[in-house]
Amino acid sequence: MVTIKDVAKAAGVSPSTVSRVVKNHPGISSDTKRKIRKIMEQMGYTPHVAARNLVTKRSYTIGLVVKSAVHEAVLNPFFTEVNFGVSEACRTKGFSTIMTAAEDDDSLFLEVKNLINSKRVDGFILLYSKENDPVTKYLTSMAFPFVVIGKDVMNSGDAIHVDNDNVQAAKEMTDLLIDEGYEDIVMVVDNEVFAVSQDRIAGFEQAMASNGLSSKCKVVQCDKDESSIERMLVDLFDHTPPQALLTLDGVLNARIISRLYQMQIRIPEDVATATFSESPLTKFAAPPQTVVDIYPKELGKEASNEVIMLIKDDNRLKRNITVPTRIIERQSTKKEERG
Amino acid sequence: MVTIKDVAKAAGVSPSTVSRVVKNHPGISSDTKRKIRKIMEQMGYTPHVAARNLVTKRSYTIGLVVKSAVHEAVLNPFFTEVNFGVSEACRTKGFSTIMTAAEDDDSLFLEVKNLINSKRVDGFILLYSKENDPVTKYLTSMAFPFVVIGKDVMNSGDAIHVDNDNVQAAKEMTDLLIDEGYEDIVMVVDNEVFAVSQDRIAGFEQAMASNGLSSKCKVVQCDKDESSIERMLVDLFDHTPPQALLTLDGVLNARIISRLYQMQIRIPEDVATATFSESPLTKFAAPPQTVVDIYPKELGKEASNEVIMLIKDDNRLKRNITVPTRIIERQSTKKEERG
DNA sequence: AATTTTAATGCAATCGTTTGCAAAAAGTGT
DNA sequence: ACACTTTTTGCAAACGATTGCATTAAAATT
Numbered sequence: 001m002v003t004i005k006d007v008a009k010a011a012g013v014s015p016s017t018v019s020r021v022v023k024n025h026p027g028i029s030s031d032t033k034r035k036i037r038k039i040m041e042q043m044g045y046t047p048h049v050a051a052r053n054l055v056t057k058r059s060y061t062i063g064l065v066v067k068s069a070v071h072e073a074v075l076n077p078f079f080t081e082v083n084f085g086v087s088e089a090c091r092t093k094g095f096s097t098i099m100t101a102a103e104d105d106d107s108l109f110l111e112v113k114n115l116i117n118s119k120r121v122d123g124f125i126l127l128y129s130k131e132n133d134p135v136t137k138y139l140t141s142m143a144f145p146f147v148v149i150g151k152d153v154m155n156s157g158d159a160i161h162v163d164n165d166n167v168q169a170a171k172e173m174t175d176l177l178i179d180e181g182y183e184d185i186v187m188v189v190d191n192e193v194f195a196v197s198q199d200r201i202a203g204f205e206q207a208m209a210s211n212g213l214s215s216k217c218k219v220v221q222c223d224k225d226e227s228s229i230e231r232m233l234v235d236l237f238d239h240t241p242p243q244a245l246l247t248l249d250g251v252l253n254a255r256i257i258s259r260l261y262q263m264q265i266r267i268p269e270d271v272a273t274a275t276f277s278e279s280p281l282t283k284f285a286a287p288p289q290t291v292v293d294i295y296p297k298e299l300g301k302e303a304s305n306e307v308i309m310l311i312k313d314d315n316r317l318k319r320n321i322t323v324p325t326r327i328i329e330r331q332s333t334k335k336e337e338r339g
Numbered sequence: 340m341v342t343i344k345d346v347a348k349a350a351g352v353s354p355s356t357v358s359r360v361v362k363n364h365p366g367i368s369s370d371t372k373r374k375i376r377k378i379m380e381q382m383g384y385t386p387h388v389a390a391r392n393l394v395t396k397r398s399y400t401i402g403l404v405v406k407s408a409v410h411e412a413v414l415n416p417f418f419t420e421v422n423f424g425v426s427e428a429c430r431t432k433g434f435s436t437i438m439t440a441a442e443d444d445d446s447l448f449l450e451v452k453n454l455i456n457s458k459r460v461d462g463f464i465l466l467y468s469k470e471n472d473p474v475t476k477y478l479t480s481m482a483f484p485f486v487v488i489g490k491d492v493m494n495s496g497d498a499i500h501v502d503n504d505n506v507q508a509a510k511e512m513t514d515l516l517i518d519e520g521y522e523d524i525v526m527v528v529d530n531e532v533f534a535v536s537q538d539r540i541a542g543f544e545q546a547m548a549s550n551g552l553s554s555k556c557k558v559v560q561c562d563k564d565e566s567s568i569e570r571m572l573v574d575l576f577d578h579t580p581p582q583a584l585l586t587l588d589g590v591l592n593a594r595i596i597s598r599l600y601q602m603q604i605r606i607p608e609d610v611a612t613a614t615f616s617e618s619p620l621t622k623f624a625a626p627p628q629t630v631v632d633i634y635p636k637e638l639g640k641e642a643s644n645e646v647i648m649l650i651k652d653d654n655r656l657k658r659n660i661t662v663p664t665r666i667i668e669r670q671s672t673k674k675e676e677r678g
Numbered sequence: 679a680a681t682t683t684t685a686a687t688g689c690a691a692t693c694g695t696t697t698g699c700a701a702a703a704a705g706t707g708t
Numbered sequence: 709a710c711a712c713t714t715t716t717t718g719c720a721a722a723c724g725a726t727t728g729c730a731t732t733a734a735a736a737t738t
Contacts, residue, residue, distance in 0.1 A: 003694055014718045019696060029716060046456030050398065051694035053389035054723045070423045070636060074416045075619045084409045087438055091450075096437050096459065099426055111430075117385030120435065254623040261625035280414045284593040286600035286625045297409060342724055353688045358726060368686060390724035393693045458694095683736070692726085704715070 002043045011039045022047060053119070062090055062307055063121040065135065066101040067108060067128035073101065075251050077279035078296045079127065082149060085300025086125060093308050095122075109134050116144060123307040125149060125300075129161075129195060145310035147303045151195040160310070162303040162321045166196055166276075169292045169325040170203025173246065173274055176290070178211050180333055182244035182272055186236060187219045188256065189248040197248055200276065204246060218242070224252060229259050237265065244272040244333070253289060254281040257332075261286070272333040287331040298323045341382045350378045361386060392458070401429055401646055402460040404474065405440040406447060406467035412440065414590050416618035417635045421466060421488060424639025432647050434461075448473050455483060462646040464488060464639075468500075468534060484649035486642045490534040499649070501642040501660045503633045505535055505615075508664040509542025512585065512613055512631055517550050519672055521583035521611055525575060526558045527595065528587040536587055539615065543585060557581070563591060568598050576604065583611040583672070592628060593620040596671075600625070611672040626670040637662045 004022075008015045013036065020028050021036045039045075053059050064086050066073060073079045087097045098121065102108040112135050115121045123145035126135065129152050139146045140158045147160040177185055187204045189197050201219055208217035222232040233256070236242060247253035253275035257267060267273050267287055275282060278293035302321045309316055343361075347354045352375065359367050360375045378384075392398050403425050405412060412418045426436045437460065441447040451474050454460045462484035465474065468491050478485045479497045486499040516524055526543045528536050540558055547556035561571040572595070575581060586592035592614035596606060606612050606626055614621060617632035641660045648655055 001694095004696095005694080015695080016697075016719080017717060020717090023696090027716060032716080044456070046453065048393070048694050049457045049459055050389045050392035051723090052696075054387070054393055054694080054725085055696045057723075059389065070420065070427075073423065074419045077413045077416075080413045080419050081409065083438075084412065084440065087440065088409075091439075098435050098437060099422075100430075101423065101426065114385065117383070118388045120388055251619065254619060258623045258625050258627065280590065280593060280620060281623070284597045284620070286597050288597065340724095343726095344724080354725075355689080355727075356687060359687090362726095366686060371686080387724050390693090391726075393695085393724080394726045396693075679738100681736100681738075683734105685734070686732085688731075689729090691728095693724105696722085698719105698721095700717105700719080702715105702717075704713100706711100706713075708710085708712105 002045050004045070004047070007036065007040055007043055007045050010043060011036050057119070058311075059120055059122050060094060061096045061098055061121045062086075062304065062311075063112070063115050063124045064097055064099045065108065065112060065124055065126045065128075066099060067103075067105075067126075067130075068101055069103045070101075076249075076277075077281065078250070078277050078294075081279075081296035082127060082300040085297035086304050087300075088297075089301040089304035090308070093304070095304075095308060105134060109138070112138070116142070122311045123147075125303045125307055131193075143314075145307055147307045147310070149299050149303050151199075158318075160306060160318050160320060162299055162306065162323065163196075164294045164299070164325050165322050166199035167203040167206070169276065169294070169327075170200040170246075171207040172203075172325075172327055173276075173290075173292055174204050174207035175211070176327060176329065177244050177246065177272065177274060177333060178207070178213070180272070180335060182333075183213055184216050184240065184243040185213075185218075185246055186242040186244070187246045187248070188232070188252065189219060189221055190224050190252050191248075192221060200248060222252075224255065226255070226259070229255055233259055233263065233265075237263070242271060244274065247273065247275040250275050250277040250279050250281045250289075250291065254285065257285055257289070267332050268334060272335075274333050278328060282330075285332070290330045290333040291328050293326050293328055295323050295325065340387075341384045343384070343386070346375065346379055346382055346384050349382060350375050396458070397650075398459055398461050399433060400435045400437055400460045401425075401643065401650075402451070402454050402463045403436055403438045404447065404451060404463055404465045404467075405438060406442070406444075406465075406469075407440055408442045409440075415588075415616075416620065417589070417616050417633075418466065420618075420635035421639040424636035425464060425643050426639075427636075428640040428643035429647070432643070434643075434647060444473060448477070451477070455481070461650045462486075464642045464646055470532075482653075484646055486646045486649070488638050488642050490538070497657075499645060499657045499659060501638055501645065501662065502535075503638070503664050504661050505538035506542040506545070508615065508631045508633070508666075509539040509585075510546040511542075511664075511666055512615075512629075513543050513546035514550070515629070515666060515668065516583050516585065516611065516613060516672060517546070517552070519611070519674060521672075522552055523555050523579065523582040524552075524557075524585055525581040525583070526585045526587070527571070527591065528558060528560055529563050529591050530587075531560060539587060561591075563594065565594070565598070568594055572598055572602065572604075576602075581610060583613065586612065586614040589614050589616040589618050589620045589628075589630065593624065596624055596628070606671050607673060611674075613672050617667060621669075624671070629669045629672040630667050632665050632667055634662050634664065 004015045004018050008018045021033050090097050100111045126148045129148050129150035149162050151161050151163045191197055205217055222228050274290040276292045278291045282289040282291040343354045343357050347357045360372050429436050439450045465487045468487050468489035488501050490500050490502045530536055544556055561567050613629040615631045617630045621628040621630040
């Protein structure tokens with residue numbers, strides 16, 4: 001193993017000098033820098049991170065905390081894409097990422113505490129958000145750097161949030177549906193407690209209202225399991241069949257269109273469908289789905305940059321970041337053509 | 340920050356004793372252990388990993404190397420599930436995971452070298468396999484612990500592989516199709532160079548042969564992009580329409596069924612479809628797809644356990660591990676019913 | 679009670695960096 | 709040449725654990 005001392009000896013300088021060259025310290029003459037860099041190169045020197053971490057009291061690692069079971073995350077490409085965005089952004093800043101996932105609050109909390117105590121991470125990105133979350137509370141109380149991807153229901157001022165403007169996104173999508181001529185639009189949600197749900201519902205309702213369709217504005221709740229979905233759909237289509245279904249997220253949407261297929265209800269001839277969160281599930285669906293792309297990778301990237309800045313500068317002022325969205329219109333909402 | 344010295348002082352013992360209590364060293368009396376454990380608890384002591392890593396020359400971290408672009412990985416739930424399997428298994432053994440992904444060989448190789456040189460990881464899990472891969476070669480030459488999920492084309496004896504029996508899986512799936520009464524079965528593959536492709540093709544051909552259907556055995560190659568798929572399907576259905584399509588993997592399958600839908604070819608009435616690698620893409624497809632579940636999480640778990648054993652015991656004999664598979668039959672291959 | 683054996687603990691060096699401060703070297707102005 | 713800056717480098721003490729070996733205390737044997 002080649003250490004900083006070996007390099008120092010070979011170059012005829014002290015370890016301190018080598019160390020300073022490594023971090024491009026201004027006090028070192030450019031001659032020396034050049035010379036030492038060459039020697040480092042030749043000897044194949046790479047700093048030992050544990051040694052560095054020990055003295056700098058930094059781990060140069062950020063923890064990505066996911067509150068989810070495997071099957072949920074696997075299901076949701078959103079997660080993977082955020083993950084990649086985080087990894088990539090962190091790497092370019094010299095940070096590594098370590099992920100913890102758990103279903104229940106307790107083990108997640110324990111894991112987080114452990115990561116902090118053992119000095120394994122310098123900051124966190126939380127990929128979930130919940131009211132009164134113990135982790136959020138704990139981190140805040142310790143003044144430990146973290147950012148949340150998503151948003152609290154009550155936007156508790158303390159935490160930094162990186163999120164889309166879901167109200168706006170839902171509005172735009174609703175407008176698109178209305179423009180296409182749909183009026184009886186039903187929004188289907190599985191979980192109403194998250195901020196993201198409330199925002200999207202709000203956007204939907206606002207858009208309906210401002211188009212004078214308040215009376216037709218309808219939101220139904222429905223669990224993710226097959227039978228709930230079936231019950232919901234049967235109920236819906238038995239009464240007054242809606243002209244369009246706007247679903248809360250891509251996974252739920254996938255299940256719904258699968259069920260519609262079973263029920264021999266055609267998209268978009270019998271009903272149009274649209275949803276949030278672009279992924280293979282929407283892109284390669286039959287038919288391809290009109291969707292709001294929420295740029296998960298960008299969310300991850302922004303969150304990473306922000307948490308790293310927080311780590312490097314304690315009294316950086318907290319800012320929330322809004323990542324733009326865009327609508328991708330596909331066959332599932334287009335009345336005319338059918339390829 | 341509470342260090343081992345603080346605990347030692349509070350307990351009136353030396354730091355060495357505390358250290359030995361932490362790792363439950365047999366030479367410490369149970370009285371002392373009890374006492375010190377209590378004090379550690381009270382003071383909230385957690386060992387500083389960097390300090391430990393420095394002296395033990397271990398990082399207790401394994402690197403998960405993914406050769407893939409984001410869009411590929413996001414697309415493929417297989418990746419996410421392996422990732423979770425790895426993280427979970429590592430955590431229960433006191434290891435963390437750090438993931439590196441890259442598209443091109445060079446940056447991947449660089450990353451790997453860097454992780455090794457900076458002593459950031461003790462071992463690797465490679466989530467890809469390629470003939471003559473520089474990373475594999477390098478790791479082997481350094482005798483650095485690693486295992487490969489998947490298999491080389493030429494099963495180069497040096498590396499440890501964790502894989503399914505893809506030949507067998509393809510055989511069973513083909514048998515199922517034949518049992519259901521399909522005879523004109525076409526296997527569609529996108530990439531023939533990987534071992535997994537070759538294995539599945541081999542299994543398919545063997546099963547066809549042993550059922551006296553060699554003459555009907557047909558394999559077509561087709562890129563993943565829309566136009567290639569369309570061309571392939573048009574070509575296929577213009578000649579003698581196949582009765583069943585067996586696709587190499589779930590992602591390709593998803594695209595194919597999406598295209599079939601556009602072409603108004605019904606599944607399974609006009610053609611049956613089946614594929615490998617269970618995921619939401621197969622489960623919530625329209626119609627739900629018959630598929631071979633290859634247990635990606637299990638693959639990740641086995642790989643983790645194995646690489647950790649390798650790290651702990653240099654001259655552990657290398658063994659390959661085969662993870663079982665199972666077939667899930669769904670509507671896409673069932674002739675009779677339609678719900 | 680003296681001696682030997684065994685069990686329990688402590689000493690002190692070490693891992694590979696970083697960094698405040700001191701020191702040396704080089705440059706400036708007179 | 710001298711004093712005085714300014715630039716460049718080195719010294720040495722950390723950082724927080726681990727571990728081989730020595731030591732002490734306790735138990736066993738004679």
